[in-house]
Amino acid sequence: MLQQIRVSAIAPALKLLPAKMSGRRAEQMLLSIGLQASRLIHRRQIGGPARGLWQFEMGGGVRGVLEHPTTQALALFVCQPRGVPATDAAVYAALEHDDVLAAAFAPLMLWTDPAPLPAVGGIQQAWDLYLRTWRPDKPHRQTWDDLYAQAMGEVA
Known part of the structure; x- marks a missing residue:
């Protein structure tokens, strides 16, 4: 499943973004x-x-990526080839069915945070970045380490 997501969603999404947003850290x-x-x-x-495999809310992550000074132009650039108007409602609706769009919005969300992406293996730093950027209502720290390890096994 992880390999399929990497090939069908993440790889094409990262091709829409600047090279500095790609790599093992981003995929992890x-x-x-x-x-x-x-x-x-x-x-x-x-x-x-929330919608999409990365669970974006319309007034939260979607709006955040579309309006953040660091990601606004890139979000517009990503929406165009996906045939999605760069509005909160249109992106939110598309995320449920367009895994490439969702996979492109996820690294954009990470780039709204000024900290660099954690090194692969930096479990706590990755958790902290997830909390800062996704702001989950009910974070489940007890599942993170195992899920992170699964992802690391795929990226390695």
Whole structure:
């Protein structure tokens, strides 16, 4: 499953973004957060409003990426080839069905944080970055280490 997500969603998404947003650190974070947020299975949050494999909320992550000075132009650039108007509502609706768009918005969300991406293996630093950028309502720290290890096994 992780390899399939890397090939079908993450790789094409990272090709839409500057090279500095790619690499093992980015893939580690994307797989870890995707596993944590949706197990990379649920495109619609169970009992909640989030959409896409990386679980973006319209007024939270979607708006944040579209409006943040660091990511705004890139978000517009990513939306165009996906055929999605760069509006909160249009992106939010598309995330549920467009894994490439979701996989492109995930590293953009990470880039709204001024800290560099953690080194692969930096479990606590990765958790801290996830908390700062995704701001989950009910974070589940007890599942992070195992999910991070699964992602690290795929990235290695």
